Amino acid sequence: MANEHLALDATHDPQRLSWVESANSADTEFPIQNLPFGRFRAGAQEPWRIGVAIGNQVLDLQAAGLLDHGDMNRLMAAGPQTRRRLRQALSQGLTAGAPQAATWHDALLAMDSVELGLPCRIGDYTDFYVGIHHATAVGRLFRPDNPLLPNYRWVPIGYHGRASTVLASGTPFHRPRGQVKPAGDAPPALAPSSRLDLELELGIFIGTPNALGEPVPLAEAEDHVFGLALFNDWSARDFQAWEYQPLGPFLAKNFASTVSPWIVTLDALAPFRRAFERPAGDPQPLPYLDSAANQASGAFDIALEVVLQTATMRAAGQAGETISRSNYADAAYWTLAQLVTHHSVNGCALAAGDLLGTGTLSGPQPEQAGSLLELTGGGQRQIALANGEQRRFLEDGDAIALRGRCERAGFRSIGFGTCVATVLPARPL
Numbered sequence: 001m002a003n004e005h006l007a008l009d010a011t012h013d014p015q016r017l018s019w020v021e022s023a024n025s026a027d028t029e030f031p032i033q034n035l036p037f038g039r040f041r042a043g044a045q046e047p048w049r050i051g052v053a054i055g056n057q058v059l060d061l062q063a064a065g066l067l068d069h070g071d072m073n074r075l076m077a078a079g080p081q082t083r084r085r086l087r088q089a090l091s092q093g094l095t096a097g098a099p100q101a102a103t104w105h106d107a108l109l110a111m112d113s114v115e116l117g118l119p120c121r122i123g124d125y126t127d128f129y130v131g132i133h134h135a136t137a138v139g140r141l142f143r144p145d146n147p148l149l150p151n152y153r154w155v156p157i158g159y160h161g162r163a164s165t166v167l168a169s170g171t172p173f174h175r176p177r178g179q180v181k182p183a184g185d186a187p188p189a190l191a192p193s194s195r196l197d198l199e200l201e202l203g204i205f206i207g208t209p210n211a212l213g214e215p216v217p218l219a220e221a222e223d224h225v226f227g228l229a230l231f232n233d234w235s236a237r238d239f240q241a242w243e244y245q246p247l248g249p250f251l252a253k254n255f256a257s258t259v260s261p262w263i264v265t266l267d268a269l270a271p272f273r274r275a276f277e278r279p280a281g282d283p284q285p286l287p288y289l290d291s292a293a294n295q296a297s298g299a300f301d302i303a304l305e306v307v308l309q310t311a312t313m314r315a316a317g318q319a320g321e322t323i324s325r326s327n328y329a330d331a332a333y334w335t336l337a338q339l340v341t342h343h344s345v346n347g348c349a350l351a352a353g354d355l356l357g358t359g360t361l362s363g364p365q366p367e368q369a370g371s372l373l374e375l376t377g378g379g380q381r382q383i384a385l386a387n388g389e390q391r392r393f394l395e396d397g398d399a400i401a402l403r404g405r406c407e408r409a410g411f412r413s414i415g416f417g418t419c420v421a422t423v424l425p426a427r428p429l
């Protein structure tokens with residue numbers, strides 16, 4: 001990968017403060033070192049505009065005179081140099097004492113006063129399966145004798161999902177209906193899912209497109225990535241078990257998937273890179289998926305968290321309860337650069353705004369699992385919640401929030417915001 005991804009510059013300076021006071025608080029996810037991009041509007045009749053999160057505010061890039069359009073996909077397609085120039089201008093102009101404060105002040109909106117939408121138009125959506133601990137644990141439930149299939153360590157496994165049902169954070173969805181097959185000889189029936197689950201994932205947003213027939217070499221792969229967001233690939237495990245063979249995920253997966261509003265750029269993530277290593281004894285990737293740079297710094301240290309708030313907790317005014325914690329760097333068997341290169345190796349064209357889900361990012365320990373399927377041993381055990389409730393799978397009224405945060409000594413911590421949605425009852429037939 002190109003060296004500029006590794007470059008730390010003044011935009012990462014932990015001493016840099018902003019004239020937007022809320023960006024300087026210790027617990028903000030959006031200090032001046034982050035500067036993630038998203039889309040917002042001030043009313044349902046208004047067009048989407050491009051904004052950058054700073055503290056508890058959103059800076060309107062057009063109103064600030066930094067862009068002459070509000071088309072996020074166009075900005076994403078413009079490539080990493082444009083994005084980095086914009087980041088430099090934003091960082092300088094938002095720095096405490098900068099003269100831009102006088103004019104940009106009028107381009108700020110309180111984040112809680114605007115609607116945050118999908119961060120871009122998502123043309124295509126692919127979901128990968130890079131979480132090797134997840135793949136092994138789930139494989140054990142579905143195939144006890146053969147948990148991890150032999151292709152797993154050689155080829156990044158994925159499938160094509162549907163962009164039409166990727167939802168903005170905060171959008172509730174109804175429990176899906178589908179075919180459920182009881183055990184034994186009983187025939188399948190159409191029913192609301194009784195094994196509704198979450199999947200803790202990251203979403204990789206493509207920026208620079210590649211032309212049809214032109215694979216993206218590993219050394220250039222990160223130049224095609226705009227940034228990352230949190231992603232929950234809601235899953236109906238009962239539908240999945242019945243339908244998944246021989247062609248893989250289908251209706252168990254495409255009733256709802258939730259993405260967080262802010263895309264954290266690879267530039268903001270530069271301080272949080274980590275070496276990418278395979279366990280001793282595992283095969284090394286094929287040459288087109290391997291490089292010294294990918295091994296040296298292809299992984300990202302992103303702490304992840306799953307928070308469950310039941311309807312009972314909400315009614316009692318209680319915050320949600322953390323049911324799992326993991327880390328992207330500990331969970332993923334393939335880097336995002338490898339995913340882009342593999343996805344395009346056959347000539348497949350990736351477009352600006354395409355979304356690649358990583359797959360469920362379960363950590364190596366059982367309590368670090370990114371799905372209820374794993375946390376409950378396939379629904380065999382209940383999770384005990386602090387208020388006395390229990391869960392095997394999600395119930396109506398449950399809200400799941402995903403969080404992500406990067407921390408490293410000597411750097412300002414940055415966050416991803418929230419990816420949240422509430423399960424509504426199945427629609428009446």
Ligand code: CA
Binds near residue numbers: 128199201233357360
């Ligand atoms: Ca998934």
